[in-house]
Every structure is written in C-alpha cells, then in structure tokens.
Amino acid sequence: MVSAPAPRVRQKWRPRLSLIIASVLALVACLPLGSVVFFRIYDNQLVRQTEAELIAQSAAIAARIGAELSARAPAGLRLGPPVRAGTPNADGLAAISPRLDLATDEVLPPRPEAMPAAGTAHSALADLGLRLTPELAAISAATLAGFRILDADGMVVAGGDEVGQSLATLPEVAGALAGHYRSALRRRVSRHPVPALDSISRGTGVRVFVALPVAVDGRVAAVVYASRTPADALKQLYQERYRIGLALLCVLAATSAIGFVFHRTIMGPMQALIARTTAIAGGDRASLKPLDHHGTAEFARLSQSFLDMAASLAARSDYVATFAAHVSHELKSPLTAISGAAELLADDASEPAMTPAQRADFLAAIRANADRLGALVSCLRDLARAETMPTAGACRPTEAIALLRDDKPKVAIEATGELDRSVAMSTETLALVLGHLIDNAARAGAGRVTISAASAAGRRAIVVADDGPGISPANRARIFDPFFTTRRADGGTGMGLSIARAMVTAHRGSLDLVDSGKGAAFRIDLPATTDPT
Structure with a gap:
C-alpha cells in the first residue's frame, strides 16, 4: 500500500506575522495623534478653555456693573427675574463651569443681526455703557473677545455698533434675561479671506458665545454678552511642535523597543524553528x-x-x-x-x-x-x-485470563491481585499479549504461569511470571529484538515478544522483562480506566 502524500496548504496570499505586528505597532504609535485629529479631543479642550476665559472676563465685568448700579440705586431701573446661581460646593461657592461640548452640543447658525428695540434704555445704564465703552474696547483688543452690555430687556447699551438695538431673541440671551448662565456654539463668519491650503492654520469654524446675568438685589439688572473664536487646534499643535516631536520620538522609541521584544521572543524563534x-x-x-x-x-x-x-x-x-x-x-x-x-x-x-x-x-x-x-x-x-491497531476499549484482566484458560489448557494459569480493576485495552488484545507471553513460557518448558496485578497513580501493572528455566543474562537485552530466537531449529520466528510489545506500546503502555527468583517475569504497564458499573 503506497502512502498518500502529505496534504498541502492551499496557496494564497496571507499576511506575514511580522507585517501584522508592524501594522499593530504603527497603529498604536499613531493612535495618540490620531485621536487628537480625528476625535477632536484637542478642539474640544480649546472650546472649553475659551468658554472658561469668557466666563472669567464676563464675571469681572458683571461684578463691576453690579457694584456701580447697586451703589447708585437709580430710581426706575427695571429689574428682571431672580438670578439663579449654580449648586454651591462644600465651601458654599457656586462656580460657573464650562459646559460646551463639540461632540454633543449643536452648532447653531451664525449670530443674526440685532433687531430694532421697542424703547430706550434707562439713563443710568446708558451712562454706564458710555463709560464702559472704552474699557470694553481695551479688553477686546487684549483678549480678542467681543463684549456687549444689555439691559434687562435685551437692548444693547454698550459694545460694538449695535447700541440701542435688541438681542433679546437669541436663545442664550433669553436664558440670561431669565436669570440663568447660558452658552452656545455658533458657526463662525470670518471677515478675513480663507487661509491657503498649505497654511498651518485653516481657521476655526465655530465661535463661543456666553451670556451672564448681572445681579442687583438678587435680580437681573443687565446681561454681559461675550464671544470669542477658540484657538485653532492645528495651529496650537504647530506651536507645540518641538514638544510634540519629542513625544513622538519617545513613542517611536517605545514602539521600536516593543518591536524588538516581539522579534526577540516571537519572530526570531519562529523563523529559526521553521528553518530547523x-x-x-x-x-x-x-x-x-x-x-x-x-x-x-x-x-x-x-x-x-x-x-x-x-x-x-x-x-x-x-x-x-x-x-x-x-x-x-x-x-x-x-x-x-x-x-x-x-x-x-x-x-x-x-x-x-x-x-x-x-x-x-x-x-x-x-x-x-x-x-x-x-x-x-x-x-x-x-x-x-x-x-x-485501534486502541479503544477497556477490560478487566480476569476476562482475558478466562479466555486464555480455555485456549491453553496445557499451562496452569494462576491469577492474583487486583485483576478486577479495568485497563485501557480490549479483552481480545490483552488476551493476545498475555497469550504470546504464555506461549513463550510453555515453549521454554514452564508448566505454570502466575498473573498478578496492582494499581498505582492511575496505572495498572500486570506481572506475568513462569516457573521455567528463565532467560540467560546474555540474551536478556535481545529478547525483544525482532527475529531473535534461541529455538530457530524448532521453528521459532523470534517475533512473539516484538508483537506483544508493539501491542502494548500502541495502547500507551510498556512491556519489560523484570527480575524474578525463578523463571522469567514480564511487567505490563497500562493506563487505568474507570471501572464499569
């Protein structure tokens, strides 16, 4: 019978392990910068920073306005609803925290133009607005933020060229007039030309607006309406290019070290094993x-x-x-x-x-x-x-011994020990192995064979001993060699013990010659199995 050739793996393109590892390491190395660019993490941080700065600047201006209005207590000044502060912390302070989020907040359309106002502002607010206009211009020049001071009806009293017009229809302004802090993201309309494609900054497409109520006697007396464009993320990254470059070098060094470890522990041994x-x-x-x-x-x-x-x-x-x-x-x-x-x-x-x-x-x-x-x-x-031969099956040695007693009546077979404990070999196979050993004993002149069994550590040991003349020391090392026999003239083939050992080995066991006082003794070691109920 000609053996079939080894199955061949279907030839097609498959990525090498080195390519997979290199791709994964490259992805890990690019992940920090990629998350900044694609998930706008840095953009969102800049928006939050802009909102925090506008809150601080607006709070300072609101405190100045509230102090002057409270000191003068002008008659006829209209006050709106109560100012609702945030939840105080353990120190009793109700800080206003940035709350805008590019991922969840809707970016509103650009801010509409102011509408004509229905009336006129209170004289005290109008005078205060005239005094604050130069200060607001100076603050705007320093911070690049725009400021509007509105009265309790939403009319602009200071800031820009919209004095005397109303912004009360804007959602953020309406919320501030109701006594709440409000902020919003709006699409930016730039008066400057779009930067070139190769510019480090393409400009930010949003503008942050905050509206902070001014409290007098705990009620809305005015609103500070501020806005500013956040810094451009790529421009900020460009300004930090040296630190970012150093961080990338560190990431590259760490990635290279990881790659070396992978090569040393996986790729190198694998390639050596394939070559070997x-x-x-x-x-x-x-x-x-x-x-x-x-x-x-x-x-x-x-x-x-x-x-x-x-x-x-x-x-x-x-x-x-x-x-x-x-x-x-x-x-x-x-x-x-x-x-x-x-x-x-x-x-x-x-x-x-x-x-x-x-x-x-x-x-x-x-x-x-x-x-x-x-x-x-x-x-x-x-x-x-x-x-x-198949290695499935299990039996009790007593079952195989019963078959041998019927098949070999000329030899007295004695059985002792744990012969009712099962071994991992079928009855017919165990009978063949024991039969070869008994036949050898009979041909050597033995008249009685003793079969004993014992168990230890999940194994079964079966010892087959005879009362024959035994095996000479010169032949003990060769008795399992194929074709070795001392009875060639009597027709012996020298294959019996080789066949018996092959059967036992196929069942994950061993067959060896052991020392005995008289005659020959062989030890069969087989795996144990669960005794059938």
Missing part, C-alpha cells in the same frame, strides 16, 4: 538539537515537541531500515534452502542419482522452509496489525 524543521525534513540529522534561543516558554515547549517528534520519526526510520535488513536476512535463508533443494531435485530428475531417502529429505527441507516462510509472513502481518 525544514532542515530536518531534508534529512539533516545534525539539526536535531534545541534552538539557541526560544524566546518564550510556549516556543520552548513547541520546539521540544518538534524535537521529540523528529527524534521519534528518526528512530522509526532507523527501526524500519534495521527491520528491513532483518526481514531480508530471515527470508533469504529459507528461500536459499528451497531454491538449492529444488535445483538438486531438478538435476536428479534428468540424471537420477538420489536414493528415495535423500529425495524425501530434500522434499522435507522444502516443506520446512516453506512453513517457516509462512510463519514469518504471518508474524510480519501480526506485527503490522499490532502497530496500527
């Missing part, structure tokens, strides 16, 4: 040695598994070569004897010179050698079957 297995497959016996560097415990175990497998295959190859030489020798002797006797009988047929007794001796030699050839072929078939 390729060399072993090509017949290089010198490659049957551990790798110089294994990297990880898993690769060390994998390498050892390959070495064990390769050593086993090499031992099997040596065994097959030696076995083939033994087979050819064992078959050649009877074939030569048959061929020589046949030639002599053929020559005698043409010129008769043999006596009938001589012719009968030659015919008997032919029959004896033919029988030996048949026995050898039968043993070879049994050996091949033993090494490839």
